[in-house]
Amino acid sequence: MKATTPAQDLTRGVWRENPVLVQLLGLCPTLAVTNTVANSIAMGLATFFVLVGSSFLVSSLKKLIPNEIRMSGFILIIATFVTIVDMLLQAIVPDIHKALGAFIALIVVNCIILGRQEAFASKRPVGRSVLDAVGSGAGFMIALLMMGAFRELLGNGSLLGYPVLGPSFEPWVIMILPPGGFFTLGFILLGFGWWKSKEEEKPKLRRWPHGVVSKEAA
Amino acid sequence: MSDERDDAGTGPNAQGGRIGRGPALSGRADVPALKLVGTLAIAGALAGMLIVTVYQWAQPRILAHQARVLGDAIREVLHDPDHYQTLFVVNGTLTAELPAGQDSTGLDRVYLGFDASGAPSGFAIVGAEPGFQDVIRLIFGYDADKGRLLGMKVLENKETPGLGDKIEKDSTFTGGFAGALSPLRGVKKGAGTGKDDEVDMITGATISSRAVIAIINHRLEQIGPLLGKYHAGVTQ
Numbered sequence: 431m432k433a434t435t436p437a438q439d440l441t442r443g444v445w446r447e448n449p450v451l452v453q454l455l456g457l458c459p460t461l462a463v464t465n466t467v468a469n470s471i472a473m474g475l476a477t478f479f480v481l482v483g484s485s486f487l488v489s490s491l492k493k494l495i496p497n498e499i500r501m502s503g504f505i506l507i508i509a510t511f512v513t514i515v516d517m518l519l520q521a522i523v524p525d526i527h528k529a530l531g532a533f534i535a536l537i538v539v540n541c542i543i544l545g546r547q548e549a550f551a552s553k554r555p556v557g558r559s560v561l562d563a564v565g566s567g568a569g570f571m572i573a574l575l576m577m578g579a580f581r582e583l584l585g586n587g588s589l590l591g592y593p594v595l596g597p598s599f600e601p602w603v604i605m606i607l608p609p610g611g612f613f614t615l616g617f618i619l620l621g622f623g624w625w626k627s628k629e630e631e632k633p634k635l636r637r638w639p640h641g642v643v644s645k646e647a648a
Numbered sequence: 649m650s651d652e653r654d655d656a657g658t659g660p661n662a663q664g665g666r667i668g669r670g671p672a673l674s675g676r677a678d679v680p681a682l683k684l685v686g687t688l689a690i691a692g693a694l695a696g697m698l699i700v701t702v703y704q705w706a707q708p709r710i711l712a713h714q715a716r717v718l719g720d721a722i723r724e725v726l727h728d729p730d731h732y733q734t735l736f737v738v739n740g741t742l743t744a745e746l747p748a749g750q751d752s753t754g755l756d757r758v759y760l761g762f763d764a765s766g767a768p769s770g771f772a773i774v775g776a777e778p779g780f781q782d783v784i785r786l787i788f789g790y791d792a793d794k795g796r797l798l799g800m801k802v803l804e805n806k807e808t809p810g811l812g813d814k815i816e817k818d819s820t821f822t823g824g825f826a827g828a829l830s831p832l833r834g835v836k837k838g839a840g841t842g843k844d845d846e847v848d849m850i851t852g853a854t855i856s857s858r859a860v861i862a863i864i865n866h867r868l869e870q871i872g873p874l875l876g877k878y879h880a881g882v883t884q
Contacts, residue, residue: 606809
């Protein structure tokens with residue numbers, strides 16, 4: 431395992447190892463609740479909170495959790511956070527909670543969260559684990575926002591509920607239905623892959639002069 | 649990430665990156681089962697306490713919100729009554745006063761609205777049945793004297809966005825219930841003959857529209873006779 435700087439821990443999950451766009455994790459909520467921007471934001475924030483809270487606790491308690499039951503321990507911590515988020519959303523923003531429905535409870539089994547605990551928080555210092563969780567959580571939110579903005583714009587002609595495409599626009603209803611989620615994810619991954627391959631074609635021009643970044647990327 | 653774990657399980661744990669591991673993690677079968685169970689039990693108890701704390705804070709707010717939503721819906725389907733009263737179904741009759749010792753939880757109930765002069769203006773009744781995707785929950789106002797509906801509002805639906813969810817959003821459809829004669833009969837849009845018991849269904853959302861009509865009809869079949877009886881008692 432390579433040593434990483436705090437900045438790398440933070441930024442890794444945002445873009446270069448984005449949980450959705452690169453690792454293709456957490457696709458269930460990515461497809462299911464991204465039919466509007468508001469839902470994407472709420473789901474992203476809820477997952478972000480659970481991820482950061484769980485990483486903090488798992489990393490703090492890692493010496494107390496015996497190896498044999500670490501998975502049960504992680505799940506217990508994650509499930510506690512999710513239950514709390516679920517109740518808080520229901521008490522504070524009931525309309526959002528209604529729209530997200532069962533998917534809040536399903537954050538428990540979101541593999542992004544368990545993955546970060548197992549791969550990172552359970553063996554790294556607390557500060558780094560929180561940075562890593564913040565990065566991954568932000569990356570997840572960025573991916574959800576891209577999905578949500580695309581789908582709401584085409585499927586409803588609006589963004590965050592405000593009409594932007596005018597009355598003459600005929601909404602593509604399919605974009606806010608489940609197939610629209612698959613189409614959108616496909617196009618976003620296609621675009622992302624295309625962009626990445628372009629980037630790799632011209633590494634020399636883009637890299638930091640001192641070769642710091644290229645060493646890390648190699 | 650599973651690869652890393654396999655290494656950790658079988659190989660020496662001194663592998664790079666495994667910083668700060670306690671002695672509990674160093675061996676495989678060293679930890680007695682009792683300790684494992686104990687750790688999980690304590691962790692579970694702590695988690696439970698935390699959840700209960702949050703629950704006690706959140707629950708009153710959740711209930712208050714639900715009550716507010718229901719209250720608004722009742723006023724809407726009864727067209728702004730002066731006030732309304734909750735009636736419970738106990739032993740096959742409607743009553744405003746619960747018998748001593750009876751808990752109101754789980755009892756079927758309706759809401760009776762009154763106009764400014766104190767005369768009953770109609771019942772608001774909640775009903776729920778499966779629609780196209782999931783259960784549709786709705787409330788409707790009903791004038792037991794005339795046997796006509798006063799209004800209908802969908803409280804909860806997960807029908808297809810853009811098609812089935814029109815049962816909640818399409819005001820032509822929801823408005824079609826006001827004044828309709830019970831039992832209702834759903835007709836294709838434009839195919840009606842102008843009879844009072846006809847409700848125009850939504851094109852492209854036939855199943856959802858039918859479900860709404862069925863919910864109202866079933867509910868009135870079940871509870872309608874009680875309403876008539878109670879209503880006669882109040883107005884005499």
